[in-house]
Amino acid sequence: MKILVVGGAGYIGSHVVKALMLKGHDVTVYDNLSTGQEINLFKQNCFVNGDILDYPALLSAMRGQDAVVHLAAKKAVGESMENPMLYSVNNISGSLNILNAMVECGTKYIVFSSSAAVYGMPDKSVIDENVPLNPINYYGFTKLEIEKFMGWYDRLKGIKFVALRYFNAVGYDADGDIRGKELNSQNLLPIIMEVVSGKRDKLKIFGNDYSTPDGTCIRDYIHVSDLASAHVLALEKLAQGMESQSLNLGTEKGTSVLEMVAACSSVVGHEIPVEFAPRRAGDPAVLVASANKARKLLGWSPKYSDIKDIVRTVYAIN
Numbered sequence: 001m002k003i004l005v006v007g008g009a010g011y012i013g014s015h016v017v018k019a020l021m022l023k024g025h026d027v028t029v030y031d032n033l034s035t036g037q038e039i040n041l042f043k044q045n046c047f048v049n050g051d052i053l054d055y056p057a058l059l060s061a062m063r064g065q066d067a068v069v070h071l072a073a074k075k076a077v078g079e080s081m082e083n084p085m086l087y088s089v090n091n092i093s094g095s096l097n098i099l100n101a102m103v104e105c106g107t108k109y110i111v112f113s114s115s116a117a118v119y120g121m122p123d124k125s126v127i128d129e130n131v132p133l134n135p136i137n138y139y140g141f142t143k144l145e146i147e148k149f150m151g152w153y154d155r156l157k158g159i160k161f162v163a164l165r166y167f168n169a170v171g172y173d174a175d176g177d178i179r180g181k182e183l184n185s186q187n188l189l190p191i192i193m194e195v196v197s198g199k200r201d202k203l204k205i206f207g208n209d210y211s212t213p214d215g216t217c218i219r220d221y222i223h224v225s226d227l228a229s230a231h232v233l234a235l236e237k238l239a240q241g242m243e244s245q246s247l248n249l250g251t252e253k254g255t256s257v258l259e260m261v262a263a264c265s266s267v268v269g270h271e272i273p274v275e276f277a278p279r280r281a282g283d284p285a286v287l288v289a290s291a292n293k294a295r296k297l298l299g300w301s302p303k304y305s306d307i308k309d310i311v312r313t314v315y316a317i318n
Contacts, residue, residue, distance in 0.1 A: 001239060002026045004061055004107075006052060006098060007071035008045075009036025011182035012113065012169055012224055016069055017045060018177060019228035020235075030061045031072070037180035052094035055101065062101040067109035067235050070098055073142070076186065077117070080139035091142035092149075099153045107159075109238040110150065111231050114163040114246065116287065118144040125218075125254075125286035129165075129246055129293055136282055147246060154244045162234035162242075164227070167250035167289045171223040171310040172317055179317060188257060189221075189311070192264050193318045195272055203272060205257050207279035210286075218254035218286040223304035223313075226251075233298040245297060250289025251305045260307065267311045 003020055007013040008029030013036065020027050021044060029041060032051040041047050050057040052072050062068075073091045074080065080087045095112075102110065117140030122131045135141045150161040170189050172178060182190060194200045208215040230249050255263075258274075265272050294300045304310070 001066040001235065002028070002064060003067045003069060003235065004028050004030055004065040005069045005071070006030045007036060007073070007113070008069070009033060009038065009040045009047070010071060011180075012227060013069075013071040014040035014178045014180065015173060015224045015228040016071065016231045017042060018173065019225070019232045020069075021045060023232055028061060028065070030058070035183050037183070040178055040180040052097055053089065055097050058097055059101045059104060062105040062107055065105065065107050067111070067238070068098060068102060068107060069111045069231055069235070070095065071113040073113065075139060077137045077139050080137055080142070084138045087138055087142050092145055095146045096149060099149060099159065102159055103153070103157050109235060110159060110161045111234045111238075112146060112150060112161060112163045114147055114165045115140060115143045116165050116167045116248070116250075116289065118147070118165060121282065121284050126252075126288050126290050127248065128290035129248060151244065160238045160242075161244045162238060163246040164230055164234065165246060165248045166227060167220040167222055167248070167287065169224050169227055170221045170314070171225065171304065172313040173225060174304060174309075174313050176316065181317060188260060189264075189314055192261065192272060193314055196264065196268050196315070197318055201273065203261065203274045204277050205274050206277050206283065208276045209279070212256055212285055214256050214258045216257035217283055218256045218288065220250035220253065220288045221255055221260070221305065221307065221310060222250050222302060223310050225304045226302040229303075230294060230298060230300050233300050237298055242297065245293070247294040247297065248289040248291050249294060250291050251302050252289060252291055254286060254288040255307055263307045263311050267308060267315055
């Protein structure tokens with residue numbers, strides 16, 4: 001297939017591009033390089049420096065494409081609460097531009113980078129796709145609204161979609177082909193690596209009094225290469241006639257903050273200093289995915305998501 005990967009120079013997008021190319025697909029990357037990096041571009045694929053808010057440029061790139069992978073979004077939760085206009089324009093208006101360009105060009109399939117943020121703070125620790133959708137931040141709200149728009153474009157225009165609801169994306173390409181570090185990440189593992197590299201004195205852990213075995217929050221960490229393989233499978237299943245779906249992507253295993261710290265200490269060979277701080281508002285004790293639906297419909301299962309293996313891939317580029 002000819003596939004337009006919107007946001008294909010970014011952290012997750014670059015891994016998706018590699019996975020698609022290894023399966024023989026003809027990939028064009030469309031990225032404005034606001035957070036994506038040229039170092040992540042492969043020489044074999046076409047690159048268009050463009051913005052999803054630039055409809056004529058997007059339309060030009062869309063012509064002749066069989067499918068789209070949409071990974072272009074603002075994603076900082078705190079920023080989304082402070083500047084909802086930015087997230088409305090970029091995430092929602094930009095996504096509508098993609099869908100409208102698809103209609104105009106006859107492109108029938110889209111795989112969308114959604115998020116577990118659409119669930120908000122569920123009262124279940126293991127989350128399947130039947131859990132009520134109730135985002136608690138504006139970033140999660142935009143992801144859910146885009147899923148709804150895709151549902152309408154399926155009904156009205158026949159565009160088939162898969163929305164992949166990621167849990168905690170971590171790690172880097174094990175082969176070392178993708179070297180661009182995720183920019184300005186506020187996630188746990190990159191912050192631990194800043195402590196390892198001396199950019200921070202210690203890791204601040206928010207809360208050690210949760211109802212978990214060691215008192216710290218538990219999350220489901222999924223290797224980015226496993227996420228990438230799900231995008232490939234989703235596109236291929238859509239082309240084979242699968243109906244539109246929203247699917248969780250996770251390992252179905254939880255790792256606590258202290259367990260992640262211990263794994264990092266083991267890999268780097270020394271203790272990592274930590275400091276406990278009060279809980280942050282809105283942090284559930286446990287969030288773990290049920291990925292049974294993705295396993296059944298896509299034939300997908302994670303292969304690279306052992307925690308120490310993940311840490312090794314991150315440590316290798318730091």
